Structures are given as C-alpha cells and as structure tokens.
Amino acid sequence: MKNIIITASLLISSLMFAQKVEPKFEAVDNMVKATYYHDNGQVKQEGFYLDGKLHGEWISYNESGVKQTIGEYNKGNKVGKWFFWNTDKLSEVDFSDSRIVAIKKWSSETLVKN
Numbered sequence: 001m002k003n004i005i006i007t008a009s010l011l012i013s014s015l016m017f018a019q020k021v022e023p024k025f026e027a028v029d030n031m032v033k034a035t036y037y038h039d040n041g042q043v044k045q046e047g048f049y050l051d052g053k054l055h056g057e058w059i060s061y062n063e064s065g066v067k068q069t070i071g072e073y074n075k076g077n078k079v080g081k082w083f084f085w086n087t088d089k090l091s092e093v094d095f096s097d098s099r100i101v102a103i104k105k106w107s108s109e110t111l112v113k114n
Contacts, residue, residue: 038063
C-alpha cells in the first residue's frame with residue numbers, strides 16, 4: 001500500500017510539472033500577436049505574424065523572465081539591429097534580408113570603462 005501511494009504521488013507530481021503552457025494568439029489589426037511560454041509559465045517569446053510570417057518586433061526571454069533577444073522581422077526576414085544579452089555581454093547584430101551585415105560586442109567591463 002505504501003509503495004502504491006509513493007508511486008501515485010510521483011506520477012501526479014511528474015504530470016503537474018510536465019504540463020506545457022499553450023501559446024496565446026490574438027488578432028491585432030491585420031496581424032496576429034503570438035505569445036509563447038516556458039513550461040514554468042514565464043513568457044518565452046512574443047511578437048507578430050503577418051500573412052503567416054514573422055513580422056515586426058520579436059522579444060525572447062529566459063525562464064526567469066529576463067530579456068535575451070530583441071529584433072525586427074519584415075515578412076519573415078530579419079532586418080535592422082538585433083540585440084542579444086548573455087549574462088554580462090551584449091551583442092548587436094545588424095541584419096539585412098536575414099543576412100548578417102555587422103556585429104558589435106560589449107561586455108560589462110567595456111560599458112563601465114566608457
């Protein structure tokens with residue numbers, strides 16, 4: 001009996017933590033705003049679709065809710081400046097039609113000295 005209770009408890013707790021949080025989609029003007037979630041319920045990514053393609057600003061977050069990436073799409077193509085945060089580093093990547101044009105990197109030490 002004790003083993004059955006322990007097994008049932010483990011099964012229930014594993015099912016609770018294995019739940020996936022479904023993405024949320026909502027119509028905004030002529031686009032669809034999409035919000036995707038980490039398994040812990042924190043926002044993972046948010047942005048827009050236009051005619052089924054990524055469009056406009058997209059932002060990605062880690063499981064703690066800290067911003068990791070921000071960038072712009074134009075009908076599915078990466079364009080403009082994208083920013084990538086990684087602990088104490090920041091990378092700025094310039095895109096044109098999803099091709100990398102330039103990359104700049106900063107660390108927290110560089111930012112403090114300037």
